Amino acid sequence: MSTPYQDRPLGSVVVDTSTEAYWAAAREGVLKLRRCTACQQAHWYPRPVCPFCQGDTEWEGTQGQGEIYSVSVTRRAGPIPYALAYVRLDEGVTLLTNIVDCDLDQLRIGQRVKLCFKPDDGGQPVPMFTPA
Amino acid sequence: MSIRRQACIAGAYEHPTRKAPDKTVAQLHAEVARGALADAGLALSDVDGYFCAGDAPGLGANSMADYLGLKLRHVDTTDTGGSAYLLHVAHAAQAIALGKCRVALITLAGRPRSEGSSGVAPRIVGAGTPDVPWEMPYGPVTVNNYALAAARHMHEFGTTSEQLAWVKVAAAAHAQHNPRAMLRDPVTVDDVLGSPMIADPLHKLDCCVVSDGGGALVVVHPDIAKSLQRPVVNLLGAGEAIKGTLGGQVDLTWSAAAFSGPAAFAEAGVKPADIQYASIYDSFTISVLIALEDLGFCAKGEGGRFVADGNLISGTGRLPFNTDGGGLCNNHPANRGGMTKVIEAVRQLRGEAHPAVQVKNCGLALAHGMGGLLGSRHGSATLIMERG
Numbered sequence: 001m002s003t004p005y006q007d008r009p010l011g012s013v014v015v016d017t018s019t020e021a022y023w024a025a026a027r028e029g030v031l032k033l034r035r036c037t038a039c040q041q042a043h044w045y046p047r048p049v050c051p052f053c054q055g056d057t058e059w060e061g062t063q064g065q066g067e068i069y070s071v072s073v074t075r076r077a078g079p080i081p082y083a084l085a086y087v088r089l090d091e092g093v094t095l096l097t098n099i100v101d102c103d104l105d106q107l108r109i110g111q112r113v114k115l116c117f118k119p120d121d122g123g124q125p126v127p128m129f130t131p132a
Numbered sequence: 133m134s135i136r137r138q139a140c141i142a143g144a145y146e147h148p149t150r151k152a153p154d155k156t157v158a159q160l161h162a163e164v165a166r167g168a169l170a171d172a173g174l175a176l177s178d179v180d181g182y183f184c185a186g187d188a189p190g191l192g193a194n195s196m197a198d199y200l201g202l203k204l205r206h207v208d209t210t211d212t213g214g215s216a217y218l219l220h221v222a223h224a225a226q227a228i229a230l231g232k233c234r235v236a237l238i239t240l241a242g243r244p245r246s247e248g249s250s251g252v253a254p255r256i257v258g259a260g261t262p263d264v265p266w267e268m269p270y271g272p273v274t275v276n277n278y279a280l281a282a283a284r285h286m287h288e289f290g291t292t293s294e295q296l297a298w299v300k301v302a303a304a305a306h307a308q309h310n311p312r313a314m315l316r317d318p319v320t321v322d323d324v325l326g327s328p329m330i331a332d333p334l335h336k337l338d339c340c341v342v343s344d345g346g347g348a349l350v351v352v353h354p355d356i357a358k359s360l361q362r363p364v365v366n367l368l369g370a371g372e373a374i375k376g377t378l379g380g381q382v383d384l385t386w387s388a389a390a391f392s393g394p395a396a397f398a399e400a401g402v403k404p405a406d407i408q409y410a411s412i413y414d415s416f417t418i419s420v421l422i423a424l425e426d427l428g429f430c431a432k433g434e435g436g437r438f439v440a441d442g443n444l445i446s447g448t449g450r451l452p453f454n455t456d457g458g459g460l461c462n463n464h465p466a467n468r469g470g471m472t473k474v475i476e477a478v479r480q481l482r483g484e485a486h487p488a489v490q491v492k493n494c495g496l497a498l499a500h501g502m503g504g505l506l507g508s509r510h511g512s513a514t515l516i517m518e519r520g
Contacts, residue, residue, distance in 0.1 A: 008271070010269045045265075045267075069382060070280040072276045072280050072282075073331070074252075074330075074331040075332070076330045078252075084271060084279075085280075086384075093379075094377075094381070096266070096267045096270055096272060
């Protein structure tokens, strides 16, 4: 069985004070997370106040490498199948994403993946992952 | 302070409808309120506490209290999604134990079937919900969120699709005796595996129904329960917990039941092995399997083996579950299955379940709910009840 990746409309991303810098970094090809200046822990999703210790946090670039923690090919939520996944970054946080540009049926938990981008409806690059 | 034997469930009512295009949500709330009070043998004027969640139209309880004609001295609109009504039972018991009210009414109603809602469309969430910007571009809907937990459970513990299917097979075995169940045909493991794949590894028959309807409960002071004609159902213990994405330290192998369950058992002073009947939230088959592990009915990772081979079927299995057919076959009103979980547990403790599925001498029952999303953010609640 084979389910080739197809582009799907992503809608429009939410741009507000919590996300503006994140999307700007994505336009430069970088996936950013936030790390606490007090306890030094990275967290996801990004927040200005650390969910572990309530310290202040700051943006930090990632290497854009990780592995699939879990993945589900969603076949009946619209005309185009897509792979929803949690990817654990090498920086230690796990984020919700899509795996793209591959045969979706071949995706496996534990597989190495690397950062890529797909445009939202307005052309804003949205971070996603593809097999490394 | 404990709620142990400090309050009783005196009234329980499940709306008979499964599709209500000709009724408003408020009307359904009024009909289930009337039904539960009639079941208890109480009147509207007896109610002095009211509990509702996000399915109730209007701001908090304001609109519904006015619509129903309630005069209240205690109100609680805790919302954790489909588990909210189990928290309401626990909170009602706390309020009764503190003397804040004597007769608490809890209502749920909704029309997702008439309104075209389903598990493969994103649910509307409020503006400003902090997780939305980071997740919505990726197409998270209800079913694929649960599917991520199922896929990880299979990876870590070797759980199989056949084992998950047994949860549905057991629910269907019960639903055939419920004339109001949406799906009454018995199904086999092969039927589940042969149904369309919705989001790997969950098939169509791993998913609950979408139904209109509702239900209501009346929780009262023990003195009032003793004065009524209905069998007494005592509350023994309750627990509640919320789990999220843990700051990015995601672990999909457990749910908030890992905390709500032990809290309820500790308060009740009983063990999982003592439970004779369990209502387990069954939005999807994986919801049941993970909850059973977290509640302590089996070890973590053993859920697949525990549910297999009919172990959840009343009369033959070790743990009879969801004898009304559950959300998988009977009813999942308002996309919130917690209310019907409590109602069927009350039927079992009263000896009023269908004779084909009634647990003999059922004296101790558990009801468990999980509202929200297993794979990201959810609120769990566990109740333990006994026949008085």
